[in-house]
Amino acid sequence: MIPDQITYVPIHTADIKINTQNILSFLGYKHQEPEEMVSVVINKYLSESIHLIHPKGGFIIKKIDHLDKTKGILLIDGKALHVNRIIASQLTGIEFIALFICTIGDKIEKLARKLMGEGDSLEGYTLDIIGSEAAEETAEIIHQFINKTANQYRYSITNRFSPGYCTWNVKEQAELFSFFPQQFSGITLTESALMSPIKSVSGIIGLGKEVKKHKYPCQKCKQTDCLYRNQH
Amino acid sequence: MEDILEQITTCIEFGKINKAAPYPPNMKDQDGADELTKQALEQGVKAETILKQALITGMDRVGKKFSEKKIFIPQMLMSAKAMNAAIEHLKPFFTSGEIQRKGKFILATVQGDLHDIGKNLVKMAIEGSGWEVIDLGTDVKSEKIIASLAENPDAKVGLSALLTTTMQNMKDIVQNVKSHYPHNEILIGGAPVTEDFRKQIGADFYSPDPQGAVAYLNQ
Numbered sequence A: 001m002i003p004d005q006i007t008y009v010p011i012h013t014a015d016i017k018i019n020t021q022n023i024l025s026f027l028g029y030k031h032q033e034p035e036e037m038v039s040v041v042i043n044k045y046l047s048e049s050i051h052l053i054h055p056k057g058g059f060i061i062k063k064i065d066h067l068d069k070t071k072g073i074l075l076i077d078g079k080a081l082h083v084n085r086i087i088a089s090q091l092t093g094i095e096f097i098a099l100f101i102c103t104i105g106d107k108i109e110k111l112a113r114k115l116m117g118e119g120d121s122l123e124g125y126t127l128d129i130i131g132s133e134a135a136e137e138t139a140e141i142i143h144q145f146i147n148k149t150a151n152q153y154r155y156s157i158t159n160r161f162s163p164g165y166c167t168w169n170v171k172e173q174a175e176l177f178s179f180f181p182q183q184f185s186g187i188t189l190t191e192s193a194l195m196s197p198i199k200s201v202s203g204i205i206g207l208g209k210e211v212k213k214h215k216y217p218c219q220k221c222k223q224t225d226c227l228y229r230n231q232h
Numbered sequence B: 001m002e003d004i005l006e007q008i009t010t011c012i013e014f015g016k017i018n019k020a021a022p023y024p025p026n027m028k029d030q031d032g033a034d035e036l037t038k039q040a041l042e043q044g045v046k047a048e049t050i051l052k053q054a055l056i057t058g059m060d061r062v063g064k065k066f067s068e069k070k071i072f073i074p075q076m077l078m079s080a081k082a083m084n085a086a087i088e089h090l091k092p093f094f095t096s097g098e099i100q101r102k103g104k105f106i107l108a109t110v111q112g113d114l115h116d117i118g119k120n121l122v123k124m125a126i127e128g129s130g131w132e133v134i135d136l137g138t139d140v141k142s143e144k145i146i147a148s149l150a151e152n153p154d155a156k157v158g159l160s161a162l163l164t165t166t167m168q169n170m171k172d173i174v175q176n177v178k179s180h181y182p183h184n185e186i187l188i189g190g191a192p193v194t195e196d197f198r199k200q201i202g203a204d205f206y207s208p209d210p211q212g213a214v215a216y217l218n219q
């Protein structure tokens, strides 16, 4: 039986691998080569970001009470998560659910804001994108760690799903956070469901003997500009 | 005079900030927007002429190339920076009232939301097109916008929100502001915002990007 306790995932800044191609594509270069100036700025802030990224996060694995796929509701410890039908169908067959939250801290967002304020907008914007990538990468590392944990108990895992994606209302961040102590990993949640630091990610991953990691069912969703559309 | 104005325009278009700036490589060691604007003023070119015939013209070219996908965000940001370097020299003329900008634009990220990168990009683009931007920052309540409108009764308003939850606050702000200032236009934007949502909350204009807002304000 998987222990029902919070696990901090040890993550080192060096574990965070940032894909330069993703940064370029965020800046608009999908097929074109960037100007030298752009590569110079990216490289400068990639190497600086090593001192600015402080990844932290963890998860808790809970046995689920019930998954109602027609209503799109997941019941855990008597609490209802209205994950909606798209996510519920992706969770088919799960016995446990891992809830996770993670962050890279607020140093990047602060410096990005400062640079922008001083008129160095290319630098500030590039650094902000690096921060977003680093936050996603932190979530990816936690995902892999949860996979290893699950495998120890001979469980497989699903893809990860976040409040605010795939029609799951971002307001339900409050329910997700209720499984963690206050200020877990230095993350707080505002009344408007915003995590602080900004570069933070939360979500759930299903565990079960028979579950599969499906690609995100993007054809069912209207959010055509989603970062993950047809990606994973 | 034509010549120096065209030179400044070129600096804005290609993001040549000052002589020391290495970018763009083909303009290395040449004077940039900074030096040329100073020289133009010394030669007696009117500040207003520099603003309208060089700076705004330069940013127009940039905006056009961006919409045609010939350039990307980084070049646009470099152009905005070159524009700012030139504007520095024009500031005294704004203060003295010798040059008028196109109007005032009050910009804010709505209550409950702390995202400001998108808002700052909007600010740069709108400033670059010749408007004065009053940036109220993030987590802004309607009272603050109403107070700013009391001081700047002709201003237009821009609101940004990045989460569906704070989009609801946007709705309340629009209704609140409109109840005090029904004729001041409100522009809205941010990742989850849509044209349907704009109609629903009674805002005047929505654009997925700053260029759309610039085009709307300058029409």
Ligand code: B12
Binding pocket: A131, A132, A133, A135, A136, A162, A163, A164, A165, A166, A170, A193, A194, A195, A196, A197, A198, A199, A200, A201, A202, A203, A223, A225, A226, A227, B115, B117, B118, B119, B121, B122, B158, B159, B160, B161, B162, B163, B164, B165, B187, B188, B189, B190, B191, B192, B206, B207, B208, B209, B210, B213
């Ligand atoms: C990168 C990113 C992240 C990063 C960084 C977050 C950040 N903001 O710094 C990370 C990975 C950390 C992240 C986390 C989350 N994210 Co996120 N994220 C994005 C993404 C892909 C890009 C956001 C961004 O930085 N864009 C760049 C900036 C410059 O763009 P922008 O702010 O939108 O501004 C531009 C325009 O909108 C416009 N604009 C903005 N304001 C205005 C105003 C006016 C007047 C006008 C005319 C125009 C305008 O001009 C700007 C320049 O082009 C968007 C999806 C998308 N494609 O936009 C989702 C998105 C914002 N995220 C979303 C969500 C849900 C989340 C999370 C809640 C997920 C989770 N549970 O973990 C968290 C929340 C984080 C928190 N602190 O609370 C949702 C929000 C909608 C919703 N459902 O509420 C989005 C829209 C994705 C989706 N589902 O479609 N995210």
